[in-house]
Amino acid sequence: MGSNYQRFMHAFNELHNVIAKKVNRDPDTNFGELMGAAAKKRDKVIEKYVDEIDFYRELRNLLTHNTINGDEAAAEPSDSLINEIEKVTDKIRYSKQAKDLFLKRVRTFDVNDPLGKVLDVINHVRYTQFPVFDGDKLVGILSSIGVTKYLAKAMDKDIHAIKKATVRQILQVEDEQEFYEVISAETSVFDIEEIFSERIREGRTAYVLLIAKGDTIKKKSDLIGIVTPWDLPKVVANK
Structure with missing residues (x-):
């Protein structure tokens, strides 16, 4: 049989093994069963x-x-097709995860922090959404939209009183x-x-994803990263 037949079969077997590993199945598992496990x-x-x-x-x-005279393959896979299989295999094998792209120190606030501190931070950073903790509990x-809403409602107050307002008070005017x-x-x-596509369809364009060290954030140190709508180009580029 032609050399490309052998290359194709090797590339397909490698794809089979990578998918088996991805769905935590034995490499000897039937390919159709592997795809069923992936779909489930x-x-x-x-x-x-x-x-x-x-x-x-x-x-x-x-x-x-299907072979001709039991020796020749019925078709000879092209180089480009084999290269495509190898590329798809690598995409599955090395698919990027949150930990590969978005782990970073996250700027947070406590519910008792004053508005003056919040405004100072917003003035010096590019992002506009901040996780808030009450002690060690994520609340x-x-x-920045919530801050703007609070300021709009507090226009009749003294500027010093406004600056002393706490994050807890600002959260009360955020959308429910x-x-x-x-x-x-x-x-x-x-x-x-x-996730972002679904939330955008729901009209929640300011949605953020908080990356946890485990599956939940039970204390502040469990928060190890954040993904915002501003990161979507980076998400798409790494698919």
Whole structure:
């Protein structure tokens, strides 16, 4: 058989092994069963390439079960097709996660911090959404929109009284809907993109994702990163 037949079969077997590892199954598991496990798990990386993977599987079956004179392959895979399989395999094997791109020190506030401190921070940083803690308990997100709403409602107050207002008071004028959710450091960029897409469709354009050391944020040190709508170009670029 031609050399490209062997290269194709090797590339497909490597794809098989990578998908098996991704869905925590034995490499000897039937390929169809692996894809079923990926669908049940809703693995976004594999979902993205499911049409291409189905085509590779059909071609593998064709080449395996159809030969000419029992020796020659019925078709000879092209170099470009083999390169494409290898690229898809690498995308699945090395798919980026939150921990690869968005781990950083997160600027937070305490509910008792004064508005003056908040305004000073907003004046010196580019971002406009801040996790708020009551001691070690995560209680919400402070946004520049919330600060603006509070200032608009407090126009009749003395400037010194306004500056002494606390973050707790500002949170009371934020919208009631949640502005955030917690994700693990292993969350893929595909899942991150889907979460933002869903929230944008719901009209929640100021949504943020807080990255936890584990699965939840039970204390301030559990917060190890943040993803905001401003990070979406970076998310898309790393898919």
